[in-house]
Amino acid sequence: MMFSSLVAPSVVVEAIQNSRIAIGLGFCLLALLCWRIWRFHIIPKLYPEEPPEFPYWIPVLGSAISFFKDSHGTLTHARLLFGDTRKPFAVNVAGQKLYVLTSPSDVSAAYKNTDALTFDVFVRDVMVSFGASQSAVDKMWLLPESSESNSPAQVPNPKGLSLAKLVHDMHKKQLHPGAEMDILSDRFITLISKSLTWPNIAGSYVVESKPHKKLVSLKGWCSTVLLEAATDAFFGDAFLKMAPNLLNDFFDFDDNSWMLMYRYPRVLARNMYQSKQNAIDYLTAYLDLSLEDRPGAAWFVTTMEEEQRALGIQSRDIATLLMMVYWVVNSNTYKLCFWILSHLLHDPALLSTLAEETSSAIAADGNVDMRCLLDDCPRINAVYDEVLRLTNSSSSIRHVTADAVIGGCTLRRGNNVLIPYRQLHFNEAVFGPTAGSFDPERFLKDKSLARSPSYRPFGGGSTYCPGRFIARQEVVAFVAVVLNRYDIKLATGAGTKFPALEELKPCLGVMGPVDGEDIMVQVGQKAANKVS
């Protein structure tokens, strides 16, 4: 009796506390439900001209978790939820509203609307994320008539643009067909051809070496050859000699560079930040060498440095900004070579068709006839286009500086626009019911596809990739030289299954294989080219 009279009040207190918690929880749930109904059912009716927003439950996070886990899957889910009309919709990622464009006509309209949709805000942000000082970033945007600007006017600048804007013209001068591109691409292709000679197939990617047979990691082979060639072609051979770990730092950075773009906290991305720093340290040391000690740099590198020094930008900041260029130049092509060769190794008939088609472009002395590869070898070029379509996960991004109407919807100032190319590249209305699979002849059967507004592997508008000409040359030359110089086949045993694309990790370019899904390749000298 005494015991129960002691216990009873505490049971009652506990019950009251529990009911308060239940009421509190119920109230929170009700508030959340009201907020959701307001946000995703009432607001769209009040503002029907704005793109509808993909619903979410956690206000501050928005759709961030699913977007970072699988951005293509999340955007596809949103597109289908809105009836697959391909009209603009919005996704909220960690409090930031992103308008998503998935129709080819909206994408073209966005690229054209350079007044209201700008890339500048994004570039400034990226420069700062890469580690450039605020003063260097401001100097990049100084107008030439400003008293602080002392440009040597290496590049014609009739419109009086800041260096940040003029750089687009400089990219074009270096990378679009013309004298500077010829010099760069000759150097590139010569270096690739040299790295693919039998004695030069060496290094950590070679797992086993016998007199006329080598076992190589395909990913290691493609990445080492392409990155070394690009580094040498852009900076001359001094840079690689003084930066022994550059390639490893670059790959460590490249694998996780999305963390930088999405501003991951340093504690969660130490490795990525450290590798970026190491690469920038190497570039700074390179820029501090005298010009005589670093001959052979490409026109863009020397001219950009001169222009930046004239603005009073110091080596470390020049190195940081150059690192951004080094990254865009190098992050895609080695992965494309990897995927093309993976398909060929799994389809020996296709491999021999392409070897035969390209044979007259590859001379025994190592010379590569680029014109022949580009103009007379439609099959290898069709495979290039198809693999690029399937593996590219780049997006264009723009900032809305003034309200703009795209696809009949009003995009509000202050938000960002996302153009995810993968949404275009898998559109069955354009690429047919087999859009999700590899068809080596897709671009051969329908030549207009390569020019379709739904095929955008290199983006468009003001940021349309200027490196697209050299990219094709590098990749096609690499594959054609390998096919014509060597007998290649999948090594028996482990590593022969077709590698899976790393689709779930956010990626800003061509996707790599899932970790550990490399391919081991047996490389043998063709009887005609045997060299000991």
Ligand code: HEM
């Ligand atoms: C297959 C390989 C490549 C792909 C898929 C690719 C794709 C892209 C994309 C999507 C953009 C940004 C477009 C946008 O924001 O709208 C871009 C920009 C750029 N790419 Fe490429 N790229 C490749 C290879 C290259 C190569 C080999 C070079 C140089 C040799 C290069 C140089 C550049 C530069 C300098 C920019 C910045 C353009 C600017 O903002 O002015 N790219 N690339």
